[in-house]
Amino acid sequence: MSPFKKLTIHVESESGEIRTREITPLIEKVLTAAEQAALTPDVVIQSLKEGNQRFVEGELTARDHTKQIRKTVDGQFPKAVILSCVDSRVPVEDVFDKGIGDIFVARVAGNFVNEDILGSMEFGCKVSGSKVILVLGHEHCGAIKAAVDNIKIGNITAMLSKIRPAVKSLKYDGDRTSKNPEFVHMACESNVKKTLIDIRANSPILKEMESLGEIKIIGGIYDMNTGAVDFL
């Protein structure tokens, strides 16, 4: 359920018939510095979970993006950094029912980290005050399938080499190709877990923030059939 109060309005049809309809008012508020500072990592994680529940139930919050744009001109205070795949079927803001100024989103096919993505995460947390890093993998991921099949083509080869270790490290005696959904799912989860390890290993700043309790670094997998995120 949307946390915002519904309004009942009266609508006149072309035939003159009056009907009542429930609407949720458009949200135009954006996060402020004080609100961001008051958040804890656990509160932010709960907010992501509740937003995802609204997405699953078709209860997305109606936002007035035009007004939100104007209100964020002078600054942004997002609550989380989400690393997602580029997949067009994973609309990150919608998946968590978030709007302008709410979350940083970094995207690369296969949601792995490199120096640039780590720098973006450090900017989001250390400089801009976000409280959570969420690495979001997804089912039916083309990048994961390509890494599983060890596809080699152009710059994709180098990109997939960042995902391959998460595939190679899996102990599995069955069919290790993209034709096997079980193995593809295992590779997807392994890739998210490896990315979490890589973040801590290659960003002393984020690792320290995590050990001080200033941020939490978590993983999740988006299920395309239901819209639900399975938090690992």
Ligand SMILES: [Zn+2]
């Ligand atoms: Zn993908």
